[in-house]
Amino acid sequence: MANLKELSKKEEKFTGGHRLCSGCGAGIIARQVLLACDKPVVIANATGCLEVASTIFPYTSWNVPWFHSAFENAAATVSGIETAYRALKKKGRVTEDINFIAFGGDGGTYDIGLQSLSGAMERGHNILYVCYNNEAYMNTGIQRSSATPKGASTTTAPYGKQSTGKVQSRKDLTAIIAAHNVPYVAQTALGFHNDLISKVQSALACGGASFINVLQPCRLGWAYPPEETVRIGKLAVDTCVWPIYEVKNGEYKLNYKPKEKKPVTEWLKLQGRFKHLFRPGSESVLQQIQEDVDKNWDKLLAMCKS
Amino acid sequence: MKVAKTGNEAMAEAMRQINPDVVAAYPITPATEIVMIFSQFVADGLVDTEYLAAESEHSAMSACIGSSEAGARVMTSTSSQGLALMYEMLYVASGLRLPIIVAEVNRALSSPINIHGDHSDTMGARDSGWIQIFSENSQEAYDNLIQAVCIAEKARLPVMVSTDGFIISHCMEVIDMISDGEVKKFVGEYKPERYLLDIKRPYSCGALDLQDYYFEHKRQEAEAMINSKNIILGVAAEFEKSFGRKYGFFEEYRLSDADVAIVCLGSTAGTTKFVVDKMRQHGIKVGLLKPRIYRPFPYAEIAKVLSKVKSIAVLDRSDTFSSYAGPLFTEITSCLYTAGVNVKAVNYIYGLGGRDIGIENIEYVFKELLKISEGKYAANIVNYLGVRE
Structure with a gap:
């Protein structure tokens, strides 16, 4: 268990001065993930907010080796780096133990990069893939992704006279990766730093391919004041919209159970992207969202019990 | 040593003798045999290479790029739609100045789908910043692939060596193979100036390059291609001196x-x-x-x-x-x-x-x-x- 005081004494591997938005969760996640690493680490980054805002040439926020090549291929890229590591270690040209982490947003992970991620997971490289999941393509201006929840208004599935925002539910990527039978898969949310840090450490210790899906509130795309990021992240968990759990060698474990499961509207009403759902006529959508949350929560509880 | 080899066998043999650190590839007709034969070399312990069986050519080239930036000598092989699927990453490989080698077997592009040899695939990549070497027969394919390693690493540019699908790739010819030891000596050790796994010297690579720097970086890439002409001739001269076969532009x-x-x-x-x-x-x-x-x-x-x-x-x-x-x-x-x-x-x-x-x-x-x-x-x-x- 990491405490904030101790973490604050560690050397910063992801530093300030980047151009992420005020209140952006991606920077917080990157920083906490790196603080969780005790061994040297090499990072591969998919194209996206984190990449464009942290490495505007000739500046960089990264005090560790960092690499970006394209949008849909962070998993393939990190698997190439890790393969080179095994080759060079065998020949004695690299001697240190190194961890390999890829960062991608939900666009680069759920959608355009899904094949690359699936390939890397199936091959079982000794890598950790962290999805900073802000539930839409934020870098290009808030377009819907397959991680966007039902009812959210985005610029390609906007709320309108005949639309209540995104029609479809988001896909369950964490379950898809768990179905690859890799040793470690987890879900967490911004606001649970202890949980994130221990998950990163579990992932890096698992000896194979691992994946962590971190829900990351985005003040711009979710439309809320920047100081609310952590609160909204926590509330996603307390409403059971985004349960935090892990799948270790196939065993499901719930890492946090809210004392009192809050209604989903508590989370929705803080965000501009759901504002239209609180106007008359959208009651059925709100009801569907609550039903989906309840159903998924019960399903997860059952999996964690069995 | 005179041996009968198809173009694909000749290229696979050259790869065995080059003994790259990493091969990341995805099979496609008519290049498939190259990675099949090479996989057997890996399985039989004839090479030290780590073989990454990618789930697509896009990922194969992405993995090659990651491996190369990490400090490894990297090769792959493809054809046609495979090269086309790599297209985005070809530009990244050259833009990052990575000496990746592709054994490319020329094949027509869809549509209509056709598996036979023409130059549409390689010509589609002609402006991607790769050095491109065409081969007339298996001997040239073999010799060109060996020279490509030296050219790529000296020029700091990726190189694709091509043969014609089926006409060369599947046609048996007698070629003169160089000994394993001589190839090893000719290609030497790959010593990159900097590499990601050199964790004591961390750097960021692949940064966002805006109006203030992008043009200079692309101009340097153009200059590298201009400079590669002398490198190509130098490597050819060295090859002729060592093995007697003459090559030029x-x-x-x-x-x-x-x-x-x-x-x-x-x-x-x-x-x-x-x-x-x-x-x-x-x-x-x-x-x-x-x-x-x-x-x-x-x-x-x-x-x-x-x-x-x-x-x-x-x-x-x-x-x-x-x-x-x-x-x-x-x-x-x-x-x-x-x-x-x-x-x-x-x-x-x-x-x-x-x-x-x-x-x-x-x-x-x-x-x-x-x-x-x-x-x-x-x-x-x-x-x-x-x-x-």
Whole structure:
């Protein structure tokens, strides 16, 4: 268990001065993930907010080796780096133990990069893939992704006279990766730093391919004041919209159970992207969202019990 | 050592002898055998290579890029749709100045789907910043692949060495193989200036490059391609010194006193040489220019050697669909024009989708050229050879 005081004494591997938005969760996640690493680490980054805002040439926020090549291929890229590591270690040209982490947003992970991620997971490289999941393509201006929840208004599935925002539910990527039978898969949310840090450490210790899906509130795309990021992240968990759990060698474990499961509207009403759902006529959508949350929560509880 | 090898076997053997740190690949006809044979080398412990069986060519090239930046010597192999799927990453590889080697087996592009040899795939990548080397036969494919390693690492540019699908890739020929030890010595150890796994010297690579720096970086890349010309000649000279086989930007075949000449790439040059010899027996002065290095394109050198002929026919095994001409023709005529060489030039687009080009086709082209050089014939500039119309 990491405490904030101790973490604050560690050397910063992801530093300030980047151009992420005020209140952006991606920077917080990157920083906490790196603080969780005790061994040297090499990072591969998919194209996206984190990449464009942290490495505007000739500046960089990264005090560790960092690499970006394209949008849909962070998993393939990190698997190439890790393969080179095994080759060079065998020949004695690299001697240190190194961890390999890829960062991608939900666009680069759920959608355009899904094949690359699936390939890397199936091959079982000794890598950790962290999805900073802000539930839409934020870098290009808030377009819907397959991680966007039902009812959210985005610029390609906007709320309108005949639309209540995104029609479809988001896909369950964490379950898809768990179905690859890799040793470690987890879900967490911004606001649970202890949980994130221990998950990163579990992932890096698992000896194979691992994946962590971190829900990351985005003040711009979710439309809320920047100081609310952590609160909204926590509330996603307390409403059971985004349960935090892990799948270790196939065993499901719930890492946090809210004392009192809050209604989903508590989370929705803080965000501009759901504002239209609180106007008359959208009651059925709100009801569907609550039903989906309840159903998924019960399903997860059952999996964690069995 | 003389051995009978197909083009694919020759390339796989070269890869075994190069013994790269990483091969990341995805199979595709007609290049599949290269990675199949190489995988067996890995399985039998004949190489030290870590083999990454990617789930697509896009990921194969992405993994090659990651491995190369990490500090490894990296190779892959592909064809056609596979090269097309890599397209985005080809530009990343050259932009990051990574010395990745592709053993590329030329094949037609869809649609319609066709698995046979033409140059559409490689020509699609001609502006991607890769050094491109064409091979006439298995021997050249083998020799070119070995030289490619040295060229790539000295130029800090990726290199693709191509053969013609099926015509070379699946055709058995006797080649002269170099010993394992000599290849090892020739290619040496890869020592990158910096690499990601050098964790004591961390750096960020692949940063966002805006209006204030992007242009300078691309200008440096252009300069690297210009500088690679001397590197290519230097490596060829070293190769000739070590193994006796001579290579350059191109091969001139009975060109110095020729009245008319064909310019063509790859396996068609072999057929053309046969026809040149045959026509020369009848006292007809015909010749051949076979470009080996397509990127960087040796503009000035080609203009010089073509300046003495009366007319040329450029044979293109791919089309640009520009309503004008094939890619090789526009390169050749451009270099003649800028060098002030006024040679009558015509273009023949041929062999798409593996359509055979025979002796009679080449003879026909030479006869047309002779008519043109005698001023008797007003030829079309762009012609399609061997197609039903």
